[in-house]
Amino acid sequence: MNFFLTEEQELAVDSFARFLQAEIKPIADRYRGEKIPKAAMQEALKLLLPYGMGNGLVPEELGGYGFDEVTIGLLFEQLAMVSPDISVMILIQTEVGMLLVDAPEHIRESHLTPLLAGDLLGCIGISEPDVGSNISEIKTRAKQDGDDWLISGEKCWISNGHYSDFIVVVSQGEKAAGNGLALFVVDRDMGYTSADIEKMGLNGQSTAQLFFDQVPVPADRMISPPGEGLKTLLTLLQGSRPLVGLMAVAVAQCALNESIQYAQERKQFGKPIAANQLIQARIANMSIKIEASRLLLYKALDHVHRGLRSDLQAAQAKLFATEAAVDVTRDALAIHGGNGITLEFPVQDLYRIAPILTVTEGTSEMQKLIIGRILLGIPAF
Numbered sequence: 001m002n003f004f005l006t007e008e009q010e011l012a013v014d015s016f017a018r019f020l021q022a023e024i025k026p027i028a029d030r031y032r033g034e035k036i037p038k039a040a041m042q043e044a045l046k047l048l049l050p051y052g053m054g055n056g057l058v059p060e061e062l063g064g065y066g067f068d069e070v071t072i073g074l075l076f077e078q079l080a081m082v083s084p085d086i087s088v089m090i091l092i093q094t095e096v097g098m099l100l101v102d103a104p105e106h107i108r109e110s111h112l113t114p115l116l117a118g119d120l121l122g123c124i125g126i127s128e129p130d131v132g133s134n135i136s137e138i139k140t141r142a143k144q145d146g147d148d149w150l151i152s153g154e155k156c157w158i159s160n161g162h163y164s165d166f167i168v169v170v171s172q173g174e175k176a177a178g179n180g181l182a183l184f185v186v187d188r189d190m191g192y193t194s195a196d197i198e199k200m201g202l203n204g205q206s207t208a209q210l211f212f213d214q215v216p217v218p219a220d221r222m223i224s225p226p227g228e229g230l231k232t233l234l235t236l237l238q239g240s241r242p243l244v245g246l247m248a249v250a251v252a253q254c255a256l257n258e259s260i261q262y263a264q265e266r267k268q269f270g271k272p273i274a275a276n277q278l279i280q281a282r283i284a285n286m287s288i289k290i291e292a293s294r295l296l297l298y299k300a301l302d303h304v305h306r307g308l309r310s311d312l313q314a315a316q317a318k319l320f321a322t323e324a325a326v327d328v329t330r331d332a333l334a335i336h337g338g339n340g341i342t343l344e345f346p347v348q349d350l351y352r353i354a355p356i357l358t359v360t361e362g363t364s365e366m367q368k369l370i371i372g373r374i375l376l377g378i379p380a381f
């Protein structure tokens with residue numbers, strides 16, 4: 001067991017953190033409180049790609065960097081501290097890239113290569129207005145029609161959705177050979193439309209509804225045949241849930257940093273509030289929750305990197321880290337007193353982001369049910 005970063009990882013994190021302050025923070029600051037336009041998001045993406053953000057997990061022979069999952073996590077955590085919104089875009093680009101690694105060669109050429117160059121933005125459409133936790137009940141239909149499939153349905157909560165040039169859409173395949181979830185790569189100009197959803201936080205990036213009305217998709221755009229889609233998605237989630245957890249760590253770490261500074265500066269009863277034992281207890285608990293989250297998350301990513309089955313580790317780590325971020329950001333508000341709830345101080349923003357992370361890529365309840373099923377051998381859902 002080794003809890004230390006390699007020299008290469010330390011250097012990568014240091015130089016990346018400096019780059020983020022110089023190049024990415026100005027973009028995030030320019031659009032603080034607003035939606036980051038697609039052009040600016042793509043500008044950020046192109047700046048981040050040379051550091052392996054958005055392309056780092058894809059093998060070198062396919063145009064990525066072939067980094068290990070732990071190194072990607074270390075860099076991603078830094079990015080999420082500077083801009084949670086831009087980190088969502090990078091998370092989705094990363095996930096789409098991983099789905100396309102095993103796609104047929106013509107799709108790798110037409111979609112993976114431009115994705116890795118930052119020329120295309122992708123998204124993944126699983127959730128629907130009536131279908132969230134139970135993926136197998138997806139209602140979007142893909143019906144075979146000669147050489148095409150006609151896709152009809154509505155997707156909801158799709159990150160990168162309104163920016164997207166294409167989507168990996170999950171639909172129920174309908175054909176004589178068999179049903180079940182299938183994955184298709186569908187271009188925006190094939191006919192899907194989108195509309196952004198306003199949320200309590202993370203509004204700098206796009207979370208959208210997407211509409212498919214008999215969209216014709218050539219059969220060679222299928223990347224998982226009917227019945228194979230669920231397995232593909234569950235494998236993807238083992239690696240992506242810890243990254244959502246690292247967003248939560250980043251949010252919580254920012255809340256802790258703000259709280260330490262505020263507690264040292266704010267004076268009541270003739271002394272800094274940091275001199276009170278109850279404030280110190282809060283700070284101590286916040287720091288422990290963040291550090292415990294990190295250990296679980298990097299352990300989960302190490303599992304993924306070693307090619308081990310990681311659904312238990314990913315669920316435990318994502319559940320713990322995102323719930324910890326809710327607690328830590330609430331503690332940060334408390335330490336800031338009245339100032340905490342004003343828009344002038346950043347802790348309210350962090351407090352509005354944390355609960356969102358307990359929902360995306362599977363709610364906390366679903367993570368508990370996954371853990372329970374694995375440990376007990378009996379599904380309760």
Ligand SMILES: Cc1cc2nc3c(=O)[nH]c(=O)nc-3n(C[C@H](O)[C@H](O)[C@H](O)COP(=O)(O)OP(=O)(O)OC[C@H]3O[C@@H](n4cnc5c(N)ncnc54)[C@H](O)[C@@H]3O)c2cc1C
Pocket residue numbers: 092123124125126127129130131132133134156157158159160202207356359360361362363364365366369380381
């Ligand atoms: C910011 C954001 C980004 C997202 N990005 C994407 C994306 O890019 N692509 C995509 O496809 N989806 C995305 N999602 C959707 C996300 O994965 C779903 O919101 C999530 O899976 C929960 O589904 P739901 O919202 O329909 O809640 P529901 O499934 O309706 O759940 C409602 C409540 O009931 C609970 N519940 C449900 N079933 C059970 C059960 N059996 N036992 C106990 N409790 C239960 C849930 O835990 C929750 O508390 C995103 C969501 C958010 C908020």
